[in-house]
Amino acid sequence: MRTDDAPAGAAERASDPDARDAVSSQRDVPDARERLSDHESEGAHAVISVRRLAKVYRMGQTSIPALRGVNVEVARGEFVAIMGPSGSGKSTFMNLLGCLDRPTSGEYWLNGREVSRLSADAIADLRNRHIGFVFQGFNLLARATALANVALPLLYAGMPREERERRARRALRIVGLGNRLEHHPQQLSGGQQQRVAIARALVNSPSLLLADEPTGNLDTRTGMDIMAILQRLNGFGLTIVLVTHEADIAAYAQRQISFRDGLVVSDQAVTQQRSATDELQELLARRSADGAGGEPVRIREEQA
Numbered sequence: 001m002r003t004d005d006a007p008a009g010a011a012e013r014a015s016d017p018d019a020r021d022a023v024s025s026q027r028d029v030p031d032a033r034e035r036l037s038d039h040e041s042e043g044a045h046a047v048i049s050v051r052r053l054a055k056v057y058r059m060g061q062t063s064i065p066a067l068r069g070v071n072v073e074v075a076r077g078e079f080v081a082i083m084g085p086s087g088s089g090k091s092t093f094m095n096l097l098g099c100l101d102r103p104t105s106g107e108y109w110l111n112g113r114e115v116s117r118l119s120a121d122a123i124a125d126l127r128n129r130h131i132g133f134v135f136q137g138f139n140l141l142a143r144a145t146a147l148a149n150v151a152l153p154l155l156y157a158g159m160p161r162e163e164r165e166r167r168a169r170r171a172l173r174i175v176g177l178g179n180r181l182e183h184h185p186q187q188l189s190g191g192q193q194q195r196v197a198i199a200r201a202l203v204n205s206p207s208l209l210l211a212d213e214p215t216g217n218l219d220t221r222t223g224m225d226i227m228a229i230l231q232r233l234n235g236f237g238l239t240i241v242l243v244t245h246e247a248d249i250a251a252y253a254q255r256q257i258s259f260r261d262g263l264v265v266s267d268q269a270v271t272q273q274r275s276a277t278d279e280l281q282e283l284l285a286r287r288s289a290d291g292a293g294g295e296p297v298r299i300r301e302e303q304a
């Protein structure tokens with residue numbers, strides 16, 4: 001995320017632990033190019049194709065339409081922000097994309113497979129192999145280390161311990177936590193916990209990352225750092241769909257889709273996409289000049 005030519009040792013003099021971790025994340029991120037997704041060979045078709053998707057919740061004799069015939073496609077490698085007020089249908093849409101719920105009608109295709117026609121077991125397998133989740137509340141196991149939290153999806157998948165720990169270590173290095181493998185959530189800052197959650201989402205090499213308000217519990221600087229990581233991963237080809245109610249966060253995406261009353265009311269490209277990396281560098285430089293944030297973090301990105 002930070003790419004000027006000063007030595008990486010400047011990070012050790014920074015006062016912010018999240019900033020120091022961000023440095024190591026940039027040294028390891030090039031590894032993500034190797035196989036950020038195991039599904040890259042599936043072709044150039046849309047990762048997500050939604051056709052006339054509808055969801056109706058029933059409460060007794062009352063029907064509550066949450067989605068009313070939505071049509072959306074997300075191409076491989078896109079970074080899309082889903083926006084809308086409370087009750088607009090964006091959370092329902094996210095749950096359907098994540099295979100956490102079934103539509104009432106319509107079609108949902110994920111990597112060329114029609115999810116809405118699959119059995120419950122097939123959907124669970126598809127979700128585990130193709131989708132990574134990042135939540136606002138981190139959802140980490142308090143008694144488990146960072147390494148164990150990240151390796152958990154691989155444990156459920158029945159992967160041997162040595163291989164799942166190897167993959168978990170690599171995912172933690174990618175997000176800059178290679179030196180905090182044995183830390184428990186209570187020993188980590190909010191930004192570090194969200195990094196663990198991102199690593200957990202990456203560990204299965206998904207083709208789609210779903211992020212639900214990933215900066216909602218974070219301060220501005222830490223949220224900017226998380227967005228820099230997501231932009232970086234997207235730059236290496238990972239498809240990301242992010243739900244947010246904050247326009248400034250949505251501006252980090254390449255495309256914004258707005259929902260209202262269960263319908264898509266706007267779908268447009270971001271003409272001036274914000275760079276979280278550049279903004280974070282500027283913020284750290286200002287804080288350094290004010291004597292409030294240690295030296296700005298600069299690294300030299302290593303080649304993979």
